[in-house]
Amino acid sequence: MxxxxxxxxxxxxxxxxxxxxxKVERRTRHPGxxxxxxxxxxxxxxxxxxxxxxxxxxxxxxxxxxxxxxxxxxxxxxxxEVWPRLRRPGRGRGRHEALLAELRGANVLDFSRAAVDGSHPGVKGGSKTGRSPADRGRTGSKHHLITDATGIPLAVALTGGNRNDVTQPIPLLHAVPSVRGKRGRPRRRPDVVLGDRGYDHDKYRRLVRCLGVKPLIARRGTEHGSGLGTQRWFVERAFAHLDWFRRLRIRWEIRDDIHEAFPTLGCALIGWRRLAAVQRRHS
Structure with a gap:
């Protein structure tokens, strides 16, 4: 087969x-x-x-x-605004939110930990670009991602390459939808958020704690071997899955909204395929 x-x-x-x-209605006269x-x-x-x-x-x-x-x-x-609103028929929640709810109901989604990270796709120009200090001053964009403890994307964002990673955990945490799927109150915040040294700043640690989330972020100037790298591998795997979508490796679109549609679709498809795999195992 x-x-x-x-x-x-x-x-x-x-x-x-x-x-x-x-829905686009056809004209009665000269419909084309x-x-x-x-x-x-x-x-x-x-x-x-x-x-x-x-x-x-x-x-x-x-x-x-x-x-x-x-x-x-x-x-x-x-x-x-189809992509931000992606809704399931007959449901009031966003489609990605409903998908996450189904994954949580199947005991696949794990909010005990989350991880944040960013990547630098190649870029040909457009808005939401900037000179990246980490890439020899080249103009570029960044994809910022937060995942659960299994690598399922919870939210994704696009910024210019000049935007410091340390500023992104708060917007990403705010972008995580309320996830139902089990009895009781919906879950929105992970217990812990993991980050590499690029997210090291005490101000943003305090802001993360104010959201009820424990920051577990490596500190600059310390020796390697903290063990965080062995814990946050799942966000690296999520970026590897997004790299399967070759259109995300280089930003060709001048319009930032057109480009943002692609990682949004990619994250939804990753979750969709994980849910389909779970359903196949239980069928």
Whole structure:
């Protein structure tokens, strides 16, 4: 049996995505050519996300529509705030939040620890860029990520390369949604947040504690061997999973909102696939 392509959209995933997309009414007079099907266009967007191919090189024979069609639809859906609002049909929570709730209900999500880290994708220009002091002053952007103790992404953010990592744990912790899935109050904050020496600053440690989270961050100027590297490997693995999406390795998009759509989709797909794997094991 042939293994499905990673950009293939199965019925279950499409049942989640389709209700989110804005409806465009055709004109009664001069309706023009019928729009290419949303599902095929969405697969084209995922094809670009996975392969990193340029929009203009999107293979026509795959039926996704032209690269410009896929880009315009991505821009349209981004402007309609589809990605931040990703909702499940009939639910009031965000889709990513609902997905996290299902993972927590399956005892997969682990809030005992979280880890933060950042990466520097290559960049061709655009907003939310800056000269990175850690990369010989090259202009770039940063992806900032917080994951649970198993490496499931909880929130992702984009900043300029000149933004210090130490400023990001607070926005990332605020971006983590309230996660249900079990009886009792929803869970939003991890017990502990781990970080490398790039997050070493007592001011931000205090701010993290004010959120009810214990900061466990390596200090600059101390010898290596604190053991934090062996504890925070799961966030490195999450970035390795995001690197499977080749479009995230280099930022080609000038518009920051278009680029931010890709890591958001990537994080949702990582969680979706983890949930599907759990469901397969229990079926």
């Amino acid at each position: 042939a293994r499905p392509k990673p950009w293939a959209v199965d019925d279950e995933l499409w049942a989640v995505v389709e209700p989110l997309l804005p 050519r019928e729009r290419h099907p949303h599902r095929l266009v969405f697969q084209g967007i995922l094809f670009v996300l996975h392969t990193g191919i340029a929009w203009e090189h999107l293979p026509q024979e795959l039926g996704f529509g032209s690269g410009m069609t896929c880009w315009r639809r991505l821009a349209e859906w981004t402007e309609a």
